[in-house]
Structure formats: structure tokens, C-alpha cells
Amino acid sequence: MDGNNEFPHGAGHYDEAALRRWVSEHDKRPGRTAFQRDRARVLHSAALRRLAGKTQVVTPGATAQAWDATPRTRLTHSLECAQVGRELGAALGCDPDLVEAACLAHDLGHPPFGHNGERALDEIAAPCGGFEGNAQSLRLLSRLEPKRFVEEEGGNGVVSVGLNLTRATLDAATKYPWPRGGRPGDPASRKFGVYEDDLPVFEWFRRGAPGRRRCFEAQVMDWSDDVAYSVHDVEDGLHAGHLDPNLLLAEPERREVFAVAAERYAPPDAEEAELAEALDRLLEQEWWPHGYDGTAVAQARLKDATSQLIGRFCLAAEGATRAAYGSGRLTRYAADLVVPRGTRLECDVLKAVADRYVMQRPDQERLRRDQHAVLVELAEALVARAPDGLDPQFRALFTAADDDAARLRVVVDQIASLTDASARRLHARLTGAG
Template sequence: MPTPTPSAPGTPPTGYTEHDLERFAPEPPKSQARTPFQRDRARVLHSSALRRLGAKTQVLGAGANDFVRTRLTHSLEVAQVGRDIGAELGCDPDIVDAACLAHDMGHPPFGHNGEKVLDALASDFGGFEGNAQTLRLLTRLEPKVIGEDRPYGLNLTRASVDAAIKYPWTRGRGPVPSSPKFGAYADDVPVYEWARQGSVPGRKCFEAQVMDLADDIAYSVHDIEDAITGLTLDLQKLQDPLERSAALYVVQDWYMPEESIEELDAALVRLEAEPSWLLSFTGSMRSAAALKNMASQLIGRFTRSAITATRAAHGEGPISRYSGDVVVPEQTHLEIAVLKGLAAAYVMSSASQQPVYEAQEEIIRDLYSRLWNTGTQYLSPLFAELWQDAPDDDSRRRVVVDQIASYTDVTARRLHEVLFDRTLTHVTAADTPLPGLGSEL
């Protein structure tokens, strides 16, 4: 392992040190026209892993309609929200922007359903987690910097890598040991520990907290917007007591198991009291504009609440790295959870989605079995090289998981049809693959 050194001399941005500017693999000094953090953002923005998010599921399947968000559009929106919050609170906006753009790069095809299936398949050799896969992409898999001993991924600065670590612990070492959430696989521990040097164990850096908040805000508001435009959620129906109770139960079950239904209902009542809250959506230009205004007002409501509370706790000076924490008032936390839970109730846990989930699970399990049993035959050249360099079977199995995680939804379906020469009859029309294979194969 190389001895990390700063890649560019000069005065670090306010609130940061030379330590924060170091890269895992030393690089020759660069022009001072851009800061190291601006360079980090550019590396993420131009990465192939970010581009692939354009065909990966957010909530509704990628390609379900021309309006629905993908992981890429979601990440762009998270970056905009996060950059604004970071600028208000005084941390470097390019670090936050880079972390927000990168935060979902490790997600496999088919969203959280794909993540769950891959975690089960990889349970004997370290599991699978989207954020741990993001770290792996940033520091190993995304081709940018290659050393004599190993690839170094995008080779971002320490501060930017740390900002992308949403779960700062390894598997089974978090606040809830049974939680499936973690931030690094065993063979990525060296770079994880390098990125976390000087950190507080178990505590996200401030920039990662801003990224996490921006993700929650964008996720909650925009998934509701997608559900409404997709006609799977009619907010007017929540006026029916039985409908409302059933929806709030899903909110509680998915996101807030320790909160009472009464507290969640009170949060929903506060949201409904917003002048912009939309009870009727027809698809007309006027109702589409009203929906967009509701989304904008909700984002403003949540960001103002967190910025005000954080400033009240820390004063007016710039906050960065480990000099403070983002403060989200409990009422705001509950309101965000209610919106996320409504999307879960009317989209993700909908009975109509179950056949789709089953088809997705079949695709991933079949692909894993075929790729594992055929060596490098169906691996892309990049992953075939990693397979050949792998020291043991568990490492080769990890390569197979890495390959599958890189697939878009469309590519996974296409390859499955090619390899198994059949069409899954229970996949919906929106899931029908297009002819041809993706270039990443």
C-alpha cells in the first residue's frame, strides 16, 4: 500500500486541512485552477457508474414512463439539495455535491429489491450493501487510477471519500449489529480506515450528514411526486379513516416502528395544513404546476427547518468535517418519514408489485448462478481481469456480485433472456427488455 500524500500543495479550503486533501494513491501535483474537491466532483460526474444510474430503478421501474425518476435523476436532485444546504452551513459544496452524486452508485439493478437478493447470495462471503458497494466503486472498481498492486478507483481525497460513507462501520459492527446496513466489505477495510482517519467512530462526518439529509428530503418528496403522477397515490383518499389508518401502519412498519400511529397522523396533519398540499391531480398543466409547487414547498420546509436548528446549535460560523452535526427537529424527521412511508404504502408494498419483485429476484439469482458456473465467459473484460487475479473462490464470487451490481435494470433483463432463452411471462409491460445487449457486458 502506498504512503498517502497530498496530491496538490497549497492552502486547503477554509475548514479543511492537508490531511483532508490526501489521496489514497499519490498523484503528481495538478494545476491550481481547480481545488482538489472540485476535481473530485468532476471525477464522480464523469464516471461510468454514475451514467449507469440512468437505467436503474429508483421506486417505479426505470423506463416505466417518461416522467418517472431513475437513480440518476434522483442523485442529481439530491446533489442540488445537498449543495444548497452545505453552502448555507459553511462546508465545502463540492465535497457535498460529489458525495450526493456518488451516494447511490453502488445500488444494483432493481433498487432495494436487487440489493436484498444480492445480500442473500453473498451472505457467506461478506454480504452486499449499496453504500459499501459505492465505497468499492470509488476506491477500486471505477477505472481512473491504476497502481502496480491494485486499481484505486477514482482516487478521491480523504474528505470526499469520507463524505460518501453513509454507514461508518463494517458489517455487524454498527449501532444495531443485526442491521443489514454497513459501509465497507472486509477487503475494502484498508481504504475505509484510511478515509476514516481522524474521525469519531460510528459518527458520519458533517458533509456525509448533509448528504444523508438531502437524500432523505429528495427521496421523500420526489417519490411522492412520482407516485401521484403515476396515479398510484391519490392524496384525497387519505381523508377516508380506514385508508388513512392502513397507510400510516405501513409508515410505522417500514420507517418508524417506535412511533405511535397518533404521532405519525399528527405529522401528516401538519403536512396537509401546508397551503400547497395537493388533494387532486388530473394531469393538466395547472395541476402539474400545483404538484411541482407542492414538491418545492416541502423541500423548502424541510431544509429551512434543519438549517435553522443546526445554526441554533452551532452558531453562524462554517461547519465542516467533525466540527459539528446536522440537527433535524423531531417533527421534521417524522414528516419526512411519513412521506417516505406513503410512497412505500402505495408503490413498493403494493400487491401489484409482488410479481415484478419475484421476476426480478429470479433474474438476479439465475444470473449469479450462470456467471459463477461459467468463469469469465460472460464477464466483461474488466471483471474477467479481476476474476483471473482473484486469490480464492470467495474473491471470485465477489467479482460475480460486482459484475451483477454494475448492470442496469435493462441490461440484467437482456442478458437473462439471452442466457436462458425465455421471456418471463409475469413481468409487466414496463419490464419488457429492448433488443440488444448493453455495452457494459
């Protein structure tokens, strides 16, 4: 299906092909752009609301200070990413509604328990092609999130086409534009953006794209995601009492941070000395939150530091990209986002700080083992009892599935849709665990 909808007013530098939808439709409110409609659809989706119940880094209620029990969730992270992306994209000439929609959508596929849940579901889903949060996001946008339906060919009923977003928005929301095993230069990578049975819509919106290259808006979304979570995860770690910023001045602690950065975040050729220089550049800033103690003044200084960091990272990318491509509007495949190496390393070091002091706490390993067991046991119970135990939407999909692999994918879709709390409740109900 390659529906041709009208070229809406205000679409700017985006051609008619970028504005097409999988199923052609007419706007009930003329005057809105196609990307304003896309943004509204993601913003009003149930999948976005569910992110409020999915942990970002610090589990709600687990902070050291009783007065601060409101760390970020996947939802608040997505909203903050959207704000960063909208402003950076607009400064570079992208349609701001398009970039905001992509940022709001980028984490929709994350399962309960975050990356730990993602790893558990990848094991569970091995017989049907594995699991990846970014591929799950595309599946939600193009298939699972109830919004638009279309008659199947041959009159065999109706099927969901998800939010039926434009080609440009689906492309912008796709961080990894390749199937499993298709990452350029790294076919063993676990990162991919589309499952086998979602390839038709993927190939439709990627038609004409240069190989595995990401569109410019997706690059803006990805950098906005990096900026938002690297800065805010450190902020949440400080609020929760997990991170003492003075530790970053001690050599043994610094070496541990650099080791995490080198292993998980920084480019392979990054030397420890280069990572140390990146951290020191941040520590030398007059706004860096040295001596954070949780007082009102310290909180205000920390909030200023987060604003300074976001501005620092975004302005560096904007300046370098403008230096490379000039002052015109940069959209789709007309440019690549340029982020200076030093800026990327500063961001990578911040990610490593949050990883070392928040994610690697001793209690987190016990929690991860428990979360893994909950999802594995829940999957086993659902497979054994399905369609009993599935929500009505997934029960119908399970009944209509053609084979065991398709039925397993439905079970995985059901589990991925759950919040942290609802996964535990369903597990307790189906397994009898108290």
C-alpha cells in the same frame, strides 16, 4: 499509501489531512480545489451514467398516463439529491463541491432492480460477506471505477484505485461508517458501508474519526437523500396515477400509512397520534396538491408543492443546526446536523405514503419475484461459466482472484454494475430464457 498532495487554493476550513488521496497525484489544471476535482470525477464516471438505467420507484413506461413516461431514475434522483445537498451544505459552511460529490456518489453501488436487487445479491453474496449498496458504492469509488492505477508492491503489475478521491470526500460519501455487524447499538442491522477486503482504504480515510460517528458532510448528504426521495417519490406516484391524495383524508387509509411509517421509517417511540399530526401539518398547507388530476395547472401546483416541501425540510434543519452551533462554518467533526423531530416525522410519513401506494401495489410483488429469479439465475450461470460471460474488466479480476470467495465477489461486482435492462439481456443470453 498515504500520499501527501499540495494544499490546494480555496480549500477553506479543510486541513491537509482531509485533502490527501490514497495515491498522491498532481492536478493537470492548477487553481482547481481538490473537491472540485472530486466532483468532476464522480460526475464523469461510467457508474453515475449507468444509474440512468436503474429504477428509482416507478418503472419507466409503466405510468398510467401515456404522456408521462419519464419518472425518476437513480440518476435523476442523484442529481436532485446533489442540488439539495449542495445548497444546504453551503448554507451551513461546508465546501459545496465536497457535499455535491458525496451526493452524486451516494447511490453508485445500487444494483439493478433497486432494493429488491440489493436483497437478492445479499443472498447470492452470503459466502463472501454479503452485499450492501452503500458498501458497493465505496468499492466503486476506491477500487472498481476505472480512473487511476498504481504499481503493486513488489512489481507484480498494476491495480486500480478507483477515482482516487480525497479522504474527506470518501468520508462524506459513507452513510454507514462501519463493516457488517458493526452498527452501534444494532449489530444485527443489514446496513453497513464497507466490505472486509475494502477495510484498508476505509481505515485510511476514517483515521482520526471519532468512533462510528459520521462526518458532518455525510449527515448533510443523508438528509438531502431523505428529502429528495421522500418528496419526489410521492410526486412520481401522483404523476403515475398510483396515488390519490384524497385517500390521505380517509381514516382506514391513514392508519395503513402510519403502520408502514412505524414499521419502516419512523423512530421506535413514534406514536400513531404523532404521525397523524405530522401528516396533518402537511395536508393543512395551502400548497398541498389536493385534487391532483394531471392537468397543466395541477402539475404546476404539484411542482410548487415539491419545492415547498424541500424548502420546508432543509430550512428546518438549517435553523435547528444554527441554533445549536451558531453562525460559523460547520465541517467534518465540528458539529452534527440537527433535524427537528417533527420535520423528520413529516419526511417519514411521506416515505410511507410512497411505500404504501407505489411499492406495495399488487403487481409489484409479482415483479419483485421475477426480478429476484433473474438475478439468482444470472449469478448461477455466471459462476458456472466464469470467466466466460464476464466483461473484460471483471474477467481479469476473476482470473486473478485467490479463492472462491474472491471469485464470487467479482461475479457480484459484475451483476451489481448492470442496469435493469442489461441484467435481463445478459440473463437471457446465458440462460436461454426468452
